[in-house]
Amino acid sequence: MKPEDTAILIVDDEAxxxxxxxxxxxxxxxxxxxxxDAVEALKKMQEQPWDIVFLDIKMPGMDxxxxxxxxxxxxxxxxxxxxxxxxxxxxSIQALKEGAFDYVVKPIDPxxxxxxxxxxxxxxxxxxxxLRLRRQIEEISSPDKIIGESQALRQVxxxxxxxxxxxxxxxIRGESGTGKELVARxxxxxxxxxxxPIITINCGAYTEGLLESELFGHEKGAFTGALYQxxxxxxxxxxxxxxxxxxxxxxxxxxxDLLRVIETRQFTRLGGDKLLNVDFRIICATNKDLEKAVRDxxxxxxxxxxxxxxxxxxxxxxxxxxxxxxxxxxxxxxFAQSMNKNITEFSPEALEMLVKYEWPGNxxxxxxxxxxxMVTAKGRRIEADDLSFPFSSSSSDFFGDDSLEEVERKHIxxxxxxxxxxxxxxxxxxxxxxxTLYNKIEKYQLKKxxx
Amino acid sequence: xxxxxxxxxxxxxxxxxxxxxxxxxxxxxxxxTRYRRFDLDLARAYDARRGQYDSAEILRQLIAAxxxxxxxxxxxxxxxxxxxxxxxxxxxxxxxxxxxxxxxHRLHNEYYGLPRDKHLMLERLLKEALHELGHTFGLIHCxxxxxxxxxxxxxxxxxxxxxxxxxxxxxxxxxxxAACRRQARSAAGKTNRGNAVRSYDxxxxx
Ligand SMILES: [Zn+2]
Ligand SMILES: [Zn+2]
Numbered sequence: 001m002k003p004e005d006t007a008i009l010i011v012d013d014e015a016x017x018x019x020x021x022x023x024x025x026x027x028x029x030x031x032x033x034x035x036x037d038a039v040e041a042l043k044k045m046q047e048q049p050w051d052i053v054f055l056d057i058k059m060p061g062m063d064x065x066x067x068x069x070x071x072x073x074x075x076x077x078x079x080x081x082x083x084x085x086x087x088x089x090x091x092s093i094q095a096l097k098e099g100a101f102d103y104v105v106k107p108i109d110p111x112x113x114x115x116x117x118x119x120x121x122x123x124x125x126x127x128x129x130x131l132r133l134r135r136q137i138e139e140i141s142s143p144d145k146i147i148g149e150s151q152a153l154r155q156v157x158x159x160x161x162x163x164x165x166x167x168x169x170x171x172i173r174g175e176s177g178t179g180k181e182l183v184a185r186x187x188x189x190x191x192x193x194x195x196x197p198i199i200t201i202n203c204g205a206y207t208e209g210l211l212e213s214e215l216f217g218h219e220k221g222a223f224t225g226a227l228y229q230x231x232x233x234x235x236x237x238x239x240x241x242x243x244x245x246x247x248x249x250x251x252x253x254x255x256x257d258l259l260r261v262i263e264t265r266q267f268t269r270l271g272g273d274k275l276l277n278v279d280f281r282i283i284c285a286t287n288k289d290l291e292k293a294v295r296d297x298x299x300x301x302x303x304x305x306x307x308x309x310x311x312x313x314x315x316x317x318x319x320x321x322x323x324x325x326x327x328x329x330x331x332x333x334x335f336a337q338s339m340n341k342n343i344t345e346f347s348p349e350a351l352e353m354l355v356k357y358e359w360p361g362n363x364x365x366x367x368x369x370x371x372x373x374m375v376t377a378k379g380r381r382i383e384a385d386d387l388s389f390p391f392s393s394s395s396s397d398f399f400g401d402d403s404l405e406e407v408e409r410k411h412i413x414x415x416x417x418x419x420x421x422x423x424x425x426x427x428x429x430x431x432x433x434x435x436t437l438y439n440k441i442e443k444y445q446l447k448k449x450x451x
Numbered sequence: 452x453x454x455x456x457x458x459x460x461x462x463x464x465x466x467x468x469x470x471x472x473x474x475x476x477x478x479x480x481x482x483x484t485r486y487r488r489f490d491l492d493l494a495r496a497y498d499a500r501r502g503q504y505d506s507a508e509i510l511r512q513l514i515a516a517x518x519x520x521x522x523x524x525x526x527x528x529x530x531x532x533x534x535x536x537x538x539x540x541x542x543x544x545x546x547x548x549x550x551x552x553x554x555x556h557r558l559h560n561e562y563y564g565l566p567r568d569k570h571l572m573l574e575r576l577l578k579e580a581l582h583e584l585g586h587t588f589g590l591i592h593c594x595x596x597x598x599x600x601x602x603x604x605x606x607x608x609x610x611x612x613x614x615x616x617x618x619x620x621x622x623x624x625x626x627x628x629a630a631c632r633r634q635a636r637s638a639a640g641k642t643n644r645g646n647a648v649r650s651y652d653x654x655x656x657x
Contacts, residue, residue, distance in 0.1 A: 110604035
């Protein structure tokens with residue numbers, strides 16, 4: 001995040017303090033403004049959003065404590081930092097209890113100030129992210145809104161509810177696109193940790209070294225480019241939940257480090273020697289066959305058992321096809337709103353196609369298909385013609401008035417073409433056994449002509 | 452004219468640092484320098500409670516005393532400087548203004564209980580001087596770790612950066628100096644030209 005993306009408001013009745021603090025931040029490139037008293041501060045709070053507010057604790061009229069309360073009423077996500085004289089440290093501690101991020105005692109050590117502001121920005125980012133996610137959870141993924149009524153999904157939700165309030169480590173299994181992250185958030189939001197952050201880390205998205213510093217943080221100078229101290233995600237997740245997505249992708253060293261952290265709940269930042277104690281719950285997810293990875297020796301067995309305390313398996317969409325109309329309807333309403341389109345239903349043919357399709361990409365794919373259809377749909381209804389599925393050269397090529405058998409034949413032919421006739425690969429994509437695929441190739445006479 | 456005045460502040464001796472500093476300023480900004488002692492009232496900047504000197508007040512006096520042929524002034528002090536909110540500062544300058552000041556007080560190795568090192572101290576002074584003057588040409592802090600305009604809160608930070616502006620900052624310096632020259636030329640005939648540059652509107656900064 002660039003400095004100019006951070007807006008800082010300084011509230012102090014002493015002009016000299018206000019000005020010097022303001023200029024100090026301006027030089028670093030932040031957007032800064034000042035207010036001389038509570039009235040002006042509250043006015044500025046109403047006018048635009050602020051990321052960080054510095055508050056003098058002693059001001060005529062309204063003190064910093066009261067002002068903080070009012071500021072938090074306007075924007076509960078704003079990060080407040082109290083400016084204090086030695087004499088008012090007690091009040092500052094009170095302010096911390098009421099949600100201040102930190103306090104500084106005048107005069108401030110410039111180095112403390114640099115650290116403080118960086119930490120405050122990190123914190124602000126987290127808070128914003130969290131508010132956004134909480135809204136998102138409320139919007140679509142709150143436990144009662146993970147959509148569907150199928151038996152398979154009901155079983156999943158029962159397990160979610162059962163494990164949520166314990167502090168147990170949870171492993172979520174399922175193909176990609178089945179909503180593993182949604183379930184992790186549901187567990188978090190139903191747990192006692194719901195008012196603390198849930199920190200998501202996609203382990204597959206980082207190189208091992210980066211993942212390490214992302215998780216554990218680092219001290220200044222820990223490696224080239226570590227120009228200042230940085231808190232890791234584990235630290236940020238204190239009292240909350242860490243969601244490790246794609247856990248099957250982490251390397252050997254990381255597996256060892258993680259095992260140690262899970263066992264001791266202690267770690268050090270890279271290049272640091274201070275042991276940090278952090279209270280977090282771990283939820284992890286994978287679409288990999290971890291048992292096989294354990295057998296192959298690429299995933300530590302002891303870590304596997306540590307993580308797999310309680311497992312929740314998400315059914316692929318094709319195994320709960322009775323949920324498809326509901327989910328499709330949900331996405332339709334959502335996109336109708338955001339695209340400002342008056343589309344209210346699927347034609348029976350379109351709906352049938354959605355239910356019959358195999359959904360290799362699961363809910364995520366369904367969402368994309370509905371979104372694309374919403375763009376092309378002309379009237380108030382999504383017709384079969386509006387639907388296009390990935391990999392098909394055109395939708396009519398795929399479906400149209402074709403019988404279900406004909407659709408299947410064409411789909412298998414397409415996949416075989418895509419895989420250059422590799423049956424093993426095609427079977428994997430089609431999510432059927434090789435034997436089944438051979439039978440279908442036989443049935444539809446899709447055998448490649450021998451030269 | 453557009454001289455950069457280099458002004459000793461307090462009891463600091465006219466020592467070996469003067470010539471290298473003048474040279475560095477000339478080479479970096481392409482402006483001529485004049486080394487002069489101004490008549491300053493340092494007692495007014497002294498804060499007895501803190502035992503330190505208010506750098507804003509020193510800046511104010513430096514700017515007020517700047518002769519008409521000066522476009523910038525750089526005070527070099529040996530007293531401990533502060534601004535109200537911070538425990539200390541190495542220096543202070545006006546953003547886009549005429550005034551800047553730097554102090555040797557915390558640049559000495561002796562201050563940290565280390566053996567005296569004249570060359571190291573000189574190097575630190577040059578960096579801080581160029582840094583503060585950079586602010587007067589409108590530059591804000593730079594995130595390039597080698598750039599002299601990176602902010603430093605510890606003396607080690609000063610040692611880590613170079614005495615050079617990075618490419619991007621150098622470009623801004625060039626523009627700033629050119630603007631300053633234009634301003635000096637256009638104001639050359641006017642009697643009140645001093646006020647144009649020496650405005651108090653721009654609050655001093657670190
Ligand atoms: Zn630079
Ligand atoms: Zn600076």
